[in-house]
Amino acid sequence: MVGPICKLSRWSGSKRAGNRYILCVVTLLSLSIAALVIFSAGFSTNKRPKALYLVGLIISNVLVSIFMVCLRLAHKMKAKEDVKLALDAKEHELDADTEFLKTLTGLPTRFTFKELESATANFGLKLGRGGFGSVYEGILSDGCKVAVKRLEREGHGQKEFCAEVATISRVRHLNLVFLKGFCVEGAERLLVYEYMSGGSLDRWIFQDKTSASDSVPAKFIVLSWKTRFDIALDIARGLTYLHEECEEKILHLDIKPQNILLDTKFHAKLSDFGLSRSMDRAQSRVLTTMRGTPGYLAPEWFNDEGIDIKADVYGYGMVLLELVSGRRSVDQSQSNPENWYLPTMAFKKVQNKAALELVDPMLIGTLDAADCHQIVMSVNIALWCIQDKVSLRPKMSTVVQMLEGSISVEDPPCSSMLMSKQRLPLSSVSNITVVDAETISIPR
Structure with missing residues (x-):
């Protein structure tokens, strides 16, 4: 029976x-x-x-x-009880997040979901999409324009939200995107950032340079070397603050052009702390799951030794090379396979005393002697930043001093790992991506 x-x-x-x-x-x-x-x-x-x-x-x-x-x-009663338990568990989880946020000091304005839904016209104008959600343009009731990030990835959104709010609420710097507010309501998690009208850096240095588009004025199609150098200095200062001037060391862990936003005057700010990780001052390294974007991942991600602030330095070095060259770190459209990987190409050019051959072709004819000196210096700094051996990479405060000319820049040692490989390094392979790229496009 x-x-x-x-x-x-x-x-x-x-x-x-x-x-x-x-x-x-x-x-x-x-x-x-x-x-x-x-x-x-x-x-x-x-x-x-x-x-x-x-x-x-x-x-x-x-x-x-x-x-x-x-x-x-009995089954109906059990089903109702299961639903009640599930709702209670969800409510308890949401209450835990709310209680966590209450423990944080100096939190920004807390908005209701209805307020942000109204501000974004029911999330009608999408500026971009990243690994944890989409970003929408919005206008608050006081007329202030903002960028609203709505976290969407199930199973991850709550933790990413709490991490981002906790981290950003503790940092204030001229070269970090300012968090104006947040929303935690039901299952909704939203972040309200200051609006950066210039969009993300990648759309300016990787765009189609043969013609102007409707969304980008022709006079801004090519960023001048001075603008690029200033952007490099802005991001170096922002990272110096995160690594060396906060109460805890903060590792960004996803330095790339998509996470560098520009204002109308092309002042740069570092954004997206969804992957950030804090370290006590006494800690030298931390073990954490791999995160970041191929092409900007430091080699130490692929061993069990842990990572530290030098992982961000590596990502910065890659971005600096891209600012100089106007091309992505991995570009398999190049006819010569030896030029597919930008760092390998850069090391060879420096070895042959031909660093200026790396410069973006769109800058040719616009450079003076001082610009050429800065470009060679920037390439050397970038190659120091992407050294395979972590101890050889400089701190970001040292990078700032190098860029400002306070200290001299020596010729970087040759990277034996890059020079000995005929194929792309593992850190540049696209199928290991952890976070989707996020490009912010600002309508004109």
């Missing part, structure tokens, strides 16, 4: 089988009624054996019907 009862239990618990279940109960009760009629007739004709048999049949059908009704009611 155990097998049939278990089968009956599963069958009666199925929502789709509800109608069949009711039909079965009605049939059993109908048979019982029919048997009862026959039973009455049996007694009147003195056919007691048959009547007793019918009594047993009636009682059996009634008991089975009662059992099935009770079973159905």
Whole structure:
């Protein structure tokens, strides 16, 4: 009987089988009624054996019907209890996040979801999309234009949200995007940033340089070397603050052009702390799951030694090479496979005393002697930053001093790992990506 009862239990618990279940109960009760009629007739004709048999049949059908009704009611009660437990667990999780946020000091303005839904015209104008959500343009009730990031990835959004709010609420710097507010309501997680009208750096240095588009004015198609150098200095200062001037060392862990935003005057600010990781001052390295973007990942991500602030230095070096060359760190459209990987190409050019050959072709004819000196210096700094050996990479405060000319820049040592490989390094392979690239496009 155990097998049939278990089968009956599963069958009666199925929502789709509800109608069949009711039909079965009605049939059993109908048979019982029919048997009862026959039973009455049996007694009147003195056919007691048959009547007793019918009594047993009636009682059996009634008991089975009662059992099935009770079973159905039990399943309904259990289903309601499961829903209640799930809702209670979800509410407890949301309450935990809310309580966590209450423990943080200096939090920015907390908005309601309705306020941000109204500010973004029901999330109608998307500026970009990243690994943890989309970014929308919005206008607050006081007329202030903002960028609203709505976290969307299930199973990750809450943790990323709490990490980002906790981290950004502690940092204030001219070269870091300012977090104006946030929203935690139900399952919704949103961040409200200052609006950077220039969009992200990648759309300026990697765009199609053959013609102007409607969204980018022709006069801004090519960033001058001075603008590029200033952007490099801005980001170096922002990273110096995160690494060396905060109460805890903060590792950004995803330095790339998509996370560098520009204002109308092309002042640069570092954005997107969704992957950031804090370190105590006493810590030298931390072990964490791989995160970041291929092409900007430091080699130490691929061993078990842990990472430190020098992982950000590596990413910065890659961005600096891209600012000089106007091309991506990995570009397989190049006719010569030896030029697919920008760092390998850069090391070879420096070895041959031809660093200026790396410069973006669109800058040719616009450079003076001082610009050429800065470009050679910047290439050397970038190559120091992307050294395979972590200890050879400079701190970001040292990079700032190099860029400002406070200290001299020596020729970087040759990277044996890059020079000995004929294929792309593992850190540049696209199928290991952890976070989607996010490009912010500002409509004109």
